[in-house]
Amino acid sequence: MRCMCNDNTINLLKKARVIADYQFGAGAGAILFTPRVEFILSKTGRIAQITDGEKRIATLRSFDGLFTLGIEGAERLRRFFKYPRLRVRMNEESSEFVRKGETAFCKHVIDADTEIRAYDEVILVDDDDKLLATGKAMLSSEEMKIFEHGMAVKVRYGVEK
Numbered sequence: 791m792r793c794m795c796n797d798n799t800i801n802l803l804k805k806a807r808v809i810a811d812y813q814f815g816a817g818a819g820a821i822l823f824t825p826r827v828e829f830i831l832s833k834t835g836r837i838a839q840i841t842d843g844e845k846r847i848a849t850l851r852s853f854d855g856l857f858t859l860g861i862e863g864a865e866r867l868r869r870f871f872k873y874p875r876l877r878v879r880m881n882e883e884s885s886e887f888v889r890k891g892e893t894a895f896c897k898h899v900i901d902a903d904t905e906i907r908a909y910d911e912v913i914l915v916d917d918d919d920k921l922l923a924t925g926k927a928m929l930s931s932e933e934m935k936i937f938e939h940g941m942a943v944k945v946r947y948g949v950e951k
Contacts, residue, residue, distance in 0.1 A: 802837055803825065803827070805837070806819065806822075806827075806837060806840060806848075806850075807819025807820060807823055809850070809856065809857065810822050810823065810857060813856050814867060814876060814911075815876075817870065818867060818870065821866050821867065821869075821870040822840075822847055822863055822866055822867065823840060823847065826842065827840050827847065828840070828842070828843055836852070837850045838850065845860065846860035846861075847859075847860055847862050847866070848863045857911065858911060858924075858926075858946060859911055859913070859946075859947075860924070861923075861924060861947050861949055864913045864921055864923075864947075867913060868915065868919070868921050873915075874901060874902070874903045875903055875905075876903055876906075876912055877901075877903055877912065877913050877915050877919070878894065878899055878902045878906070878912050878913070878914050878927070878934065878943055879899070879900045879914075879915050880894055880899060880900065880914055880922060881898045881899075881900050881917075882916065882917060883898060885922055888922045888923050888945060888948060889949050889950045890950050890951055891945050891946075891948035891951030892945060892948070893941055893943070893944060893945055894914055894923070894925065894941070894942050894943040894945055895939075895940065896935075896936075896937040896938060896940050896941070896942045897937075897938050898942075899935055899942050901935070902931035902942075903931055904931050904932070906927050906930060906931040906934075907927065908927055908928060908930055909926060909928075910926070911924070911925075911926060911927075912925060912927045912943055914943060921949055922948065922949060923943075923946070923948040924945070924946055924947050925943045925944050925945040925946045925947075926944045926946065927942070927943055928943060929941075
């Protein structure tokens with residue numbers, strides 16, 4: 791069920807913005823969710839996905855009440871927050887694979903926001919801070935940079951996937 795402009799949507803918009811500010815940082819909610827977003831609701835009337843009408847911005851996970859980012863949402867946050875906030879920077883060698891939605895491994899991580907903890911939603915970028923993908927951090931930023939083996943980020947969506 792799609793939901794557009796009424797009292798219920800205003801409440802949904804406020805709720806989505808509060809969650810985004812908590813999860814990503816102050817101001818993220820307003821950047822991600824403009825008044826023109828559309829809510830796709832579950833059968834129980836809860837937020838399932840938020841789109842701009844065409845592209846998915848985010849999905850609300852039912853088990854913990856936090857967002858996973860679509861490419862559109864990741865791009866909005868990348869433009870809003872200055873480097874290195876929320877970012878994992880990948881080397882050139884791995885960029886083409888990550889862009890296609892492949893796993894990001896520790897040995898290819900050049901830098902990462904020091905605030906990243908395991909299971910945080912992150913944005914993967916290249917050396918020029920161009921968006922490659924979005925995904926879930928499997929390690930803290932320090933572990934990503936130190937470890938030579940293993941998965942750093944489980945990529946959900948690559949910009950070419």
